[in-house]
Amino acid sequence: MNNTSYHCLSLLTSCKNLKTLKQIHASLVKIGLNSEPFIAGKLILHCAVTISDVLDYACRFFLHFPNPDVFMHNTLIRGFSESSTPQNSIFTFIDMRRKSMVPPDSFSFAFVLKAAANYGSLRAGIQLHCQALIHGLDIHLFVGTTLISMYGECGSVYFAKKAFEQMLEPNVVAWNAIVTACFRCGDVNGARKMFDMMPFTNSTSSNVMLAGFAKAGALELAKKMFWEMKVKDDVSWSTMIVGFAHNASFGEAFGYFRELQRVGLRPNEVSLTGVLSACAQAGAFEFGKIFHGYIEKSGFNWITAVNNALVDMYARCGNMEMARLVFESMPYKKSVVSWTSMIEGLAMHGYAEEAIQVFHEMEGSGIRPDWITFIAILYACSHAGLIEQGCSYFSKMKNVFNIEPKIEHYGCMVDLYGRAGYLQKAYDFVCQMPISPNAIIWRTLLGACSIHGNVELAEQVKERLSELEPNDSGDIVLLSNIYAVAGKWKDVATVRRSMTAQKIKKTPGWSMIEVDRTMYSFVAGEKSKKTTAEAYEKLKEIMLRLRVEGGYVPEVASVFHDVEEEEKEDSVFKHSEKLAVAFGISRLCKGRDIRIVKNLRICRDCHTVMKLISKVYGLKVVVRDRSRFHLFNDGSCSCKDYW
DNA sequence: GTAGGGTTAG
Structure with missing residues (x-):
């Protein structure tokens, strides 16, 4: 290699963005070095891996290159494997097998198997495993370890174990991989067994166990192991x-x-x-x-x-x-996560227009949105009633960004139509989905039926839900509330009876508030704690003032059962967010904003009360409920009563 | 010149 080549290489390695890369590429063409395999390899490595988001450029360069070698193929396969379209990695591998004279090596398999794992395709993984076998590379230490991880990520602990058993001399990395694969597939006991059988001990292996236990929610086991670790x-x-x-x-x-x-x-x-x-x-x-x-x-x-x-x-x-x-x-440089966090935050606060603007800024900055970014932007649209925009982003995701919609995206679309009152459209959308709808999809639709008081559709939807998750207390309570609002007390009673008979308990609502760097939690109807008693006292006073100064009338239509008006009032009176706000007013210094976090959705009555409090008491109240933020100020809410 | 196992946000 001559001096010019060295010079070009060092320029390439220091290059940080596409603009400079294009300049270097142009000068390579000028001096005829662009067809030099080694230089071309480095160039493609840079586009596909080192500099983010110039994979398209790498791809174009690759396609025009006369006879790409194995390194160039591997690099492109690697670039796609980490991208939002890992399928392209597999297509590149297939192309390599069909068109090129170069056989795949252990690197090709390591990268393409990673793509199958990221794509979550067990089918593709198995086919690639066969290919590796044909080339005698399935027993290669690195390929073998990647096979174990791939099977783990694709959810097949059986194949992961098979791949492990076929290894000639598994090293500590391979052992750790099989333990992780067991955990990933929910086989906690299998993971423990493998860990106990390990002929090696190092701290990484123990950390694998800690992480596995923690992810499985087995915190007690994780703690026990952690404290026993030397x-x-x-x-x-x-x-x-x-x-x-x-x-x-x-x-x-x-x-x-x-x-x-x-x-x-x-x-x-x-x-x-x-x-x-x-x-x-x-x-x-x-x-x-x-x-x-x-x-x-x-x-x-x-x-x-x-x-x-x-x-x-x-x-x-x-x-x-x-x-x-x-x-x-x-x-x-902001990552895709930075942008998405910002978009989601704006969306949760109801700033849909701003969220959309940040999305455009992101596109302008050259960061490619991924599937979660689209969830955030669709969420922004659905919570602001921007139906046309939501639909256009949904199609843009597929057609422009080539991101295959996941069940979560379909969920956003159902929410988009349903929330806005297009219930039939939402229902048709669910029926025409290419993925079979899960409980969350039907639950979203049930929520929409509740907002718009559609009893008939709610009953149909609940039937679908009963097939999938028959004992979900939230669904049953929601249906019962829909009946209650419609005044169908007989149906309310039937639902309630079946709930008691099946011993299904309602998820208790809780709210948290931070006062003087201490978190206080309140549970609906709870009376035992000292802080709760304090909150109740204050709440009585607040409600009286709201009636007199704010013209408050309780909204009790959705109260669970058909009881006397006074009892209904009492029932909504106990909601945890009311207790938390009362406690905040009682304890926090004047002029401080009140911030509450709640695990369920805020109810209509509490929403009204918060609006009135913000006006009568002249303070800002922020409530984060299960689905979004409500900023109450001077008698109105940032959600514009649309939630 | 490229790769495999543990913790990282949305």
Whole structure:
């Protein structure tokens, strides 16, 4: 290789964006080096892997290259395997087998199997396994390990174990892979068995177990193992903290975070994202701000993942100004997660237009939206009643971005039509879906029937739901409420009786509020706690003032059963968000916003009460319910009563 | 010149 080639190579490696890359490519063409296999390989490696989102360019270059070698094929296969269209990785592999004279090597299989795993296609995985067998590469150590992981990710623990058994000399990585595969397929006992049989011990293997237990929700097992571990590295601690956050054990997430510092370790970026996720879910705004301060001080604000967690935390704590500030001052390139978090945050707050604008900015910045971005944008449209725009994004996703809609996207579309009152259209849409609808899809439609009081359709939908998940308390309560609003008390009674007979309990509603850096939770109808008693006292006073000054009339139409008016009032009076807001008014300093997080959807009556409180008491109330944010200010809500 | 197992946000 001559000096010019070396010069071109070093230019390539330092190149960071498509514009410079195009310039280098042009000069390569000029001096005739673009057909040099080694240089061409490096060029394609750069487009397909190193610089993000220039895969199209890599592909075009590849297609025009006379006889691409195995390296170039592998690189393109690798680039597609991590993209939002892993199928293209498999197509490239097939093309290589059909058209090219170069046989695949162990790298080809490692990459293309990863694509099958990312695509979640067991069928493709098995066919590729056969191909590997034909080439005698199925027993290759790296290929074998990738086979195990692929089968695990495609949900077949049986094939994963088979692939493991066929390995000649499995090393520690292969053992860890089979344990992870068992966990991924929900085979916790299998994972434990394999772990006990392992001829190696290192801390990675134990961390595999911790992560597996935590993901399976077996926190007690994870804790037991964690405390028995002689060497706990920072991954062990981070794994526990993230595990707690995922399982809604927020107190323990914070506790372990403190403890890791107490034993003399420093928090790393993963443990920080863990505690931020706990803050985000619990709506712990004050805690979140403290962690933010720590992140700034200790220099973790350079890490994209940490910033993304901050954006999400602020958004879920109802502070979009701070979310935006973090988002806009991110030092490194924003990732697709950064953009999506921002879009979702805006959408949750009902700022649909802004969410759409950020989506366009994202397109302009060259970051390709992925399937979750589309969920966020469809959610924004459905919650703002932007039906035409929602439909156009849905088709754009398929036609422009080549992203195959998943069941979640179909769910958004059902919500889009249903919420806006096009119930028949929503129903037809469900019937024509190419994927068979799951319980969530039908439940979305049932929710729409509830909003628009369509009893007939609700009954049909509930029947479908009963086939899939017969004992879901939420569905039964929803149907009963639909009957109640329609005044069909006989049907309400029948539903209630069957619920009692089958011993189905209603999911208790809870609300949380942060006062003086302490989280207080309230449960509907609960009377035992001291804080609850305090809240009840204050609530009585508030309701009286709302009646006198705000002209409040209780909205009790959806109350569960046909009882006297006074009793109905009493029933909505007990809702946890009312207790939380009363507690906030009683404890928080004047002028402070009240922020509440609730696990279920806010009811119509509570919604009215919050609006009146914001007017009569002259304060801002922010309620994050199961599906979105409500910002109550001066007598109205940011959701414009559309939720 | 490219690869496999553990924790990272939406």
